[in-house]
Amino acid sequence: MKVLVTGGAGYIGSHTAKALAKAGHEPLVLDNFSSGHRWAVKWGKLLEWDLAATQMLPQFLENERVGAVLHFAASLLVGESVRNPRKYYWNNIVNTLNLLDALQTADVQRIVFSSSAAVYGDPKQVPIPESHSKEPVNPYGETKLAMERALQWYGNAYGIKWVALRYFNAAGADPDGDLGECHDPETHLIPLVVQAALGKRPPVEIYGTDYPTPDGTAIRDYIHVTDLADAHVRALDYLVQGGESRALNLGTGQGNSVREVINVAAKISSRGVPFREGPRRAGDPPVLVADASLAGRTLGWKPERSDVETIIRSAWNWHAKIHKS
């Protein structure tokens, strides 16, 4: 099937384009390169378009006989969303509505939407099931939740079928070394830790050592990006087979603390990770861990590479390779 992959030059989108191609689909990557990378577009045709201007999109979808869309294109920094909500409302909501209009015009009936654990806000219960209350604590989470709800209403009214995948902490890199995580600015823990170990960044700051967790640092559910990519291919197959629209958590059900991540990276790099302890980062909950059993049952999905050592080793290999070249 031909599958439009918006944001296919980005981190999770590019890994998923590779997984789609491997599964026998044809990815068509749409990206405006506001944060994606040309080197990450290696599978399928590239459309350098912006979802703010979608006049050409319906005709393209019809001509190419596109069967589904995986919609990754979005702004994704929690802190930035608090400082500049306008960017998030326009990019994550208005541009997604533009995409939905184009799908409707072209009669494309399937969409897999990138959502986030940020829809839950501060968890009242961990592991977090999909039925947990949704009270986002930042504009990023608000915009993801708003689009999940729009999908539900559009589905009821117009028949579009959707799966919203709520990622926990995406991390790691393609095991073949073709792709990896490369944000600018980088704010995510694992690439920062790996780059600090490589001497390419200043020491990592641990944001908070007084959390009510065993070692005092915050716990997250890290999920390998290739496991996320696999879940998208399965979600697509699920929709093709007539599966009901729904939201699913993607995580492992296991958490690791910031200190554990640093210790594993130190072991893998055999160099030590320079770090210092600092205050909490505003808005960070102490523990975020998924109950991902529904994704397992619904998609037959099981994370294969998401133990934290495998994740960090793949990130290490990728960063060591790009810093050498």
Ligand code: UFG
């Ligand atoms: N952390 C540090 N030092 C750093 C960076 C991060 O200690 O320099 C800590 C954070 O405080 C947090 C953990 O490492 O406890 C992970 O932080 P990340 O920034 O890597 O990821 P987040 O948990 O903040 O963000 C992820 C996704 C977001 C999503 C959010 C909430 O990247 O898209 O979870 O669900 F919105």
